[in-house]
Amino acid sequence: MNKSQERSNHSSSANSTPTMHNVSDTFYTSQRKGSHVFRVRLDATGFTLQRESPSGVTIKEQTVKLCDIVGARCMRLKKTSRSLARCACVNPGTPAAGAAGRKGATPSKCSTASKEEDYGCDGGDASAYLYLFAYVLKKKSLRSSLHRERTVLTLRFRSFDTFEDNMREADRWYRALRWQLHNTLEEIFVDRLDESRRRRALVLLNPKSGSGNAREVFNMHVAPVLNEAEVPYDLYVTKHSNYAIEFMSTRRLEDWCSIIAVGGDGLFHEIVNGLLRREDWAKVLDSIALGIIPCGSGNGLARSISHGYNEPYFSNPVLGAALTVISGRSSPMDMVRVQLKERVMYSFLSIGWGLISDVDIESECIRMFGYQRFTIWTLYRLANLRTYNGKISYLLADKEASSSTSQAATEQSQQLEELRKLQSSRSCNMHIDKLASDSYARRSIEYLPQEFEDVISLETSINQSFRSRCDSWLSGGSRRSCYYSISESVYHSLADESEFAQQSATATAAGLEHFGPSSSLPALDEPLPQSAGWQVEEGEFVMMHAVYQSHLGIDCHFAPKSLLHDGIIYLVLIRGGISRPHLLSFLYNMSTGNHLPEKNNEYVKVLPVRAFRLEPHDNHGIITVDGERIEFGPLQAEIMPGIARVMIPK
Numbered sequence: 001m002n003k004s005q006e007r008s009n010h011s012s013s014a015n016s017t018p019t020m021h022n023v024s025d026t027f028y029t030s031q032r033k034g035s036h037v038f039r040v041r042l043d044a045t046g047f048t049l050q051r052e053s054p055s056g057v058t059i060k061e062q063t064v065k066l067c068d069i070v071g072a073r074c075m076r077l078k079k080t081s082r083s084l085a086r087c088a089c090v091n092p093g094t095p096a097a098g099a100a101g102r103k104g105a106t107p108s109k110c111s112t113a114s115k116e117e118d119y120g121c122d123g124g125d126a127s128a129y130l131y132l133f134a135y136v137l138k139k140k141s142l143r144s145s146l147h148r149e150r151t152v153l154t155l156r157f158r159s160f161d162t163f164e165d166n167m168r169e170a171d172r173w174y175r176a177l178r179w180q181l182h183n184t185l186e187e188i189f190v191d192r193l194d195e196s197r198r199r200r201a202l203v204l205l206n207p208k209s210g211s212g213n214a215r216e217v218f219n220m221h222v223a224p225v226l227n228e229a230e231v232p233y234d235l236y237v238t239k240h241s242n243y244a245i246e247f248m249s250t251r252r253l254e255d256w257c258s259i260i261a262v263g264g265d266g267l268f269h270e271i272v273n274g275l276l277r278r279e280d281w282a283k284v285l286d287s288i289a290l291g292i293i294p295c296g297s298g299n300g301l302a303r304s305i306s307h308g309y310n311e312p313y314f315s316n317p318v319l320g321a322a323l324t325v326i327s328g329r330s331s332p333m334d335m336v337r338v339q340l341k342e343r344v345m346y347s348f349l350s351i352g353w354g355l356i357s358d359v360d361i362e363s364e365c366i367r368m369f370g371y372q373r374f375t376i377w378t379l380y381r382l383a384n385l386r387t388y389n390g391k392i393s394y395l396l397a398d399k400e401a402s403s404s405t406s407q408a409a410t411e412q413s414q415q416l417e418e419l420r421k422l423q424s425s426r427s428c429n430m431h432i433d434k435l436a437s438d439s440y441a442r443r444s445i446e447y448l449p450q451e452f453e454d455v456i457s458l459e460t461s462i463n464q465s466f467r468s469r470c471d472s473w474l475s476g477g478s479r480r481s482c483y484y485s486i487s488e489s490v491y492h493s494l495a496d497e498s499e500f501a502q503q504s505a506t507a508t509a510a511g512l513e514h515f516g517p518s519s520s521l522p523a524l525d526e527p528l529p530q531s532a533g534w535q536v537e538e539g540e541f542v543m544m545h546a547v548y549q550s551h552l553g554i555d556c557h558f559a560p561k562s563l564l565h566d567g568i569i570y571l572v573l574i575r576g577g578i579s580r581p582h583l584l585s586f587l588y589n590m591s592t593g594n595h596l597p598e599k600n601n602e603y604v605k606v607l608p609v610r611a612f613r614l615e616p617h618d619n620h621g622i623i624t625v626d627g628e629r630i631e632f633g634p635l636q637a638e639i640m641p642g643i644a645r646v647m648i649p650k
């Protein structure tokens with residue numbers, strides 16, 4: 001079969017047979033050191049580039065794995081000598097390629113020789129370019145930890161005489177890639193009615209979270225990834241405390257397939273509680289996956305998700321989270337139903353009473369010390385140790401049920417781990433353009449095409465973020481880009497909110513009735529039946545902390561065995577009378593997860609439970625749920641296994 005036959009076969013392959021979505025071709029690079037031949041293949045494993053010697057022997061093979069690829073764009077170069085100098089690959093087999101090849105053109109020669117006759121078209125360069133965006137796992141050195149690095153693979157298509165034909169070829173690769181990526185996606189983003197469409201994400205951003213730079217973080221580091229992955233989104237900026245609760249409980253949510261919190265755990269808590277105030281909460285939680293971009297001061301959930309799936313965190317938490325929310329993968333997540341005297345709430349992270357809650361809340365007054373405030377206040381509280389009197393009743397987790405849930409979860413995470421090991425990419429150095437250098441970003445601003453201006457003029461900082469990234473999209477300086485789905489994304493921070501304001505006013509007036517799953521426990525003021533297996537600890541406590549994520553904060557590995565969906569609340573009790581060195585060692589080791597005793601002792605107990613009741617005997621103190629202070633008083637909590645879905649890394 002000759003090349004043109006092969007090509008026409010590929011072109012007519014718009015059907016769903018997997019192998020028909022494998023595309024391959026031969027490309028050439030012309031560099032100062034000489035020309036190279038590459039066999040490039042796209043299949044279910046990813047992009048494979050084989051470099052061949054002139055005699056046809058494979059010298060080197062490298063693969064960008066599919067799981068590391070987020071998306072692609074087809075582009076046309078603007079006709080400038082500078083942009084032409086950036087060409088990466090030349091497709092052979094045409095007179096044009098032959099001419100370029102014969103001239104042994106280096107990129108710069110190529111650009112100066114970019115006359116019409118060279119390309120045989122009226123507008124200059126008739127090539128079409130495919131840019132492929134990937135975030136590959138890398139190690140700076142043997143000792144350093146893994147991190148993700150953005151890489152852009154550029155393929156130049158110039159087999160045909162006209163731009164349209166070359167673009168059709170680039171588009172064929174683009175579609176093949178989209179098909180392969182869709183195949184690895186769950187249904188989160190894939191529109192059932194139109195598979196080429198991506199479903200929309202709802203982004204809720206708290207501008208006050210953490211150090212107050214969530215907006216910049218989103219614009220600079222998250223929006224570009226969403227755009228590269230062609231995930232259209234609607235962004236809403238919260239205007240006050242409880243905004244997310246009102247939003248989630250009153251809005252129509254059918255248009256969105258995922259909700260992304262850009263903020264801290266407090267914002268996520270509001271989102272969850274808003275959703276569970278809906279009458280259709282079960283349907284919504286089933287159909288919408290939740291995600292978080294860590295911009296808060298604690299970030300326990302984001303850290304737990306990355307830890308659970310071995311995604312590098314510390315090198316770039318926001319990038320890891322951004323890749324997670326576009327991965328299209330989700331896992332069920334347990335929630336805890338918390339019954340207070342007057343109301344019900346839902347929690348995804350923790351319930352605390354005593355030392356840790358005191359430190360969390362009381363240290364607010366020294367917020368200017370940043371994360372150090374926790375250390376400072378812990379030392380202060382240790383010196384002035386308080387104990388609290390109360391009764392804690394608990395129902396141990398059903399070993400069989402929870403061990404099978406946790407076994408399933410462990411197996412799932414092991415499988416994912418293996419898959420990830422298999423799939424983790426090696427980097428391609430020669431063929432992948434690293435287009436992220438600042439100097440190039442600056443240069444690319446002048447090529448910003450007008451077509452994008454309506455899209456990027458929404459906010460000044462967005463413009464900047466777009467420009468700083470447009471090196472990758474527009475490294476050709478294109479004025480005519482084929483795909484720019486970002487035009488679908490909408491910013492609502494300044495939009496007319498009157499309808500929403502009206503809706504939430506009505507809802508608030510109605511008292512925001514709670515729906516959500518019903519409880520299997522007796523009412524809070526009723527006694528607990530001993531016969532059902534309830535056990536009791538009573539007396540003086542330094543603290544009680546109930547946790548259902550592995551991490552309470554970025555460096556607080558509080559419940560190392562906890563999984564997203566294991567049906568277990570880890571109830572940690574520290575009794576009064578514990579020595580200060582013992583307590584100090586407990587607190588110090590929380591960062592590594594070595595603080596919990598292997599066997600429960602007189603002072604420290606770790607109890608895997610499915611429900612508990614706290615009855616403080618004092619009438620003062622601090623109780624927190626997901627790190628936020630709630631009204632002091634008795635409460636009871638029970639696990640609701642897997643009622644929500646949270647997005648996880650690929």
Ligand SMILES: Nc1ncnc2c1ncn2[C@@H]1O[C@H](COP(=O)(O)OP(=O)(O)OP(=O)(O)O)[C@@H](O)[C@H]1O
Pocket residue numbers: 206207208209210211238239240241242243262263264265266267268270295296297298299300627628
């Ligand atoms: N526009 C706003 N202005 C003031 N407060 C807000 C606004 N939007 C949300 N909030 C409140 O800010 C609280 C804390 O937000 P968030 O969790 O995002 O940040 P954080 O407290 O710094 O992080 P973490 O919870 O991880 O410690 C939320 O409980 C929410 O009620």
